[in-house]
Amino acid sequence: xxxxxxxxxxxxxxxxxxxxxxxxxxxxxxPLLTLGFGLPLREAVGVSLVCVIMTSSAAAGVxxxxxxxxxxxxxxxxxxxxxxALLGGSIAFLLDERLLALLFAGLLLYVAATMLRAGRRTPAxxxxxxxxxTEAPATPAATSVDPRTxxxxxxxxxxxxxxxxxxxxxxxxxxxVGGGIIKVPLMNLAMGVxxxxxxxxxxxxxxxxxxxxAVIYALHGQIDPYVAGPTAxxxxxxxxxxxxxxxxxxxxxxxxxxxxxxxYTASQMLxxxxx
Amino acid sequence: MSAxxxxxxxxxxxxAADERRIGRLLIAxxxxxxxxxxxxxxxMLAAGxxxxxxxxxxxxxxxxxxxxxxxxxAILGVGIVVVVATxxxxxxxxxxxxxxxxxxxxxxxxxxxxxxxxVGVVSASLTQG
Numbered sequence: 001x002x003x004x005x006x007x008x009x010x011x012x013x014x015x016x017x018x019x020x021x022x023x024x025x026x027x028x029x030x031p032l033l034t035l036g037f038g039l040p041l042r043e044a045v046g047v048s049l050v051c052v053i054m055t056s057s058a059a060a061g062v063x064x065x066x067x068x069x070x071x072x073x074x075x076x077x078x079x080x081x082x083x084x085a086l087l088g089g090s091i092a093f094l095l096d097e098r099l100l101a102l103l104f105a106g107l108l109l110y111v112a113a114t115m116l117r118a119g120r121r122t123p124a125x126x127x128x129x130x131x132x133x134t135e136a137p138a139t140p141a142a143t144s145v146d147p148r149t150x151x152x153x154x155x156x157x158x159x160x161x162x163x164x165x166x167x168x169x170x171x172x173x174x175x176x177v178g179g180g181i182i183k184v185p186l187m188n189l190a191m192g193v194x195x196x197x198x199x200x201x202x203x204x205x206x207x208x209x210x211x212x213x214a215v216i217y218a219l220h221g222q223i224d225p226y227v228a229g230p231t232a233x234x235x236x237x238x239x240x241x242x243x244x245x246x247x248x249x250x251x252x253x254x255x256x257x258x259x260x261x262x263x264y265t266a267s268q269m270l271x272x273x274x275x
Numbered sequence: 276m277s278a279x280x281x282x283x284x285x286x287x288x289x290x291a292a293d294e295r296r297i298g299r300l301l302i303a304x305x306x307x308x309x310x311x312x313x314x315x316x317x318x319m320l321a322a323g324x325x326x327x328x329x330x331x332x333x334x335x336x337x338x339x340x341x342x343x344x345x346x347x348x349a350i351l352g353v354g355i356v357v358v359v360a361t362x363x364x365x366x367x368x369x370x371x372x373x374x375x376x377x378x379x380x381x382x383x384x385x386x387x388x389x390x391x392x393x394v395g396v397v398s399a400s401l402t403q404g
Binding site: 001003004005007008037038043050053054056057058060061062063064065066067069071072075076078079082083085086089090093207208210211212213214215216218219220221223224225226227228229230231232233236 | 291294295297298299300301302304305306308309312313315316319320323324325326328330331332333347348351352354355358359360361362363365366369381384385387388391392394395396398399400402403
């Protein structure tokens with residue numbers, strides 16, 4: 001029972017951190033399960049995909065209700081994330097776990113570098129950091145959007161968006177993450193989609209991206225229900241709680257703490273990769 | 276490609292209403308999944324099962340009988356199936372909406388997404404084990 005409760009609590013902590021810092025759960029759940037509970041990396045990725053789907057579905061539902069997400073753009077791009085996820089989910093079973101650990105370490109360092117850059121900027125309130133894929137159904141910032149952009153496809157950058165989405169799908173399937181860290185800047189910078197709309201739309205896309213590879217992991221027996229159950233519940237509760245208190249917590253120091261945690265976790269993953 | 280601001284107000288209102296419905300559906304299914312998984316986790320903990328115990332073998336054929344006999348792994352299995360199915364249901368709901376409103380391009384995209392998922396299921400089924 002103790003391990004089950006620890007997994008619940010670990011998932012909750014990952015959910016809280018993820019929602020406070022604008023990250024999906026996968027970046028935290030995979031290291032938690034592999035380094036914390038000794039699970040094989042591929043199994044941790046399978047469980048992480050379930051957690052990512054659950055948290056993104058609830059948030060995406062709210063974004064759609066509030067008309068923040070661009071459903072047509074999301075569906076146009078998620079066709080390519082799904083194809084990428086199909087490919088990634090298939091090759092994940094051909095790759096050595098040490099290579100996956102190396103790739104995950106690279107992802108952690110990339111996220112740490114992204115957060116470092118974001119921490120050096122002081123965004124205006126209107127450009128507040130992108131909410132997490134697991135974010136807040138109740139986040140006030142997510143309620144407003146330029147209605148003129150709500151269901152229009154961008155006039156430029158669609159080809160780049162499709163290629164980038166394909167890549168994000170592969171990364172998601174290989175490493176058990178939502179891929180928002182690729183999709184949000186892609187839509188925002190390359191396609192000119194407003195940041196809030198890009199974040200909400202990315203969140204919407206995460207569900208189908210992760211589902212495309214989760215079915216592959218499930219059919220290969222890589223989603224252990226005994227692990228997925230408590231972890232997913234923990235992440236969901238943590239993400240919901242985190243999103244409700246996010247606006248009251250000063251994120252500056254939390255961000256720096258998290259960068260240290262990410263770099264440390266990356267070093268542990270590297271050690272695992274080296275063997 | 277629809278240009279910003281060119282949609283008639285009635286079309287815009289209908290699309291917003293459709294998206295609200297799909298959003299509510301997503302939220303509802305997610306909470307159903309959370310409820311099922313919570314029951315499964317409680318049953319698992321009550322049975323003294325550790326998450327680090329050997330993973331159970333579950334398949335869709337035996338899951339119904341497992342749920343009927345309140346086996347934790349079967350309940351958790353149903354919860355996971357519901358979680359994974361949630362975004363797929365969203366795509367189906369969107370496809371129905373696009374079919375009703377005559378948006379052929381978006382309908383074809385929806386069908387293509389579902390086809391990709393189906394290819395994943397079939398290819399994984401053929402290569403598993």
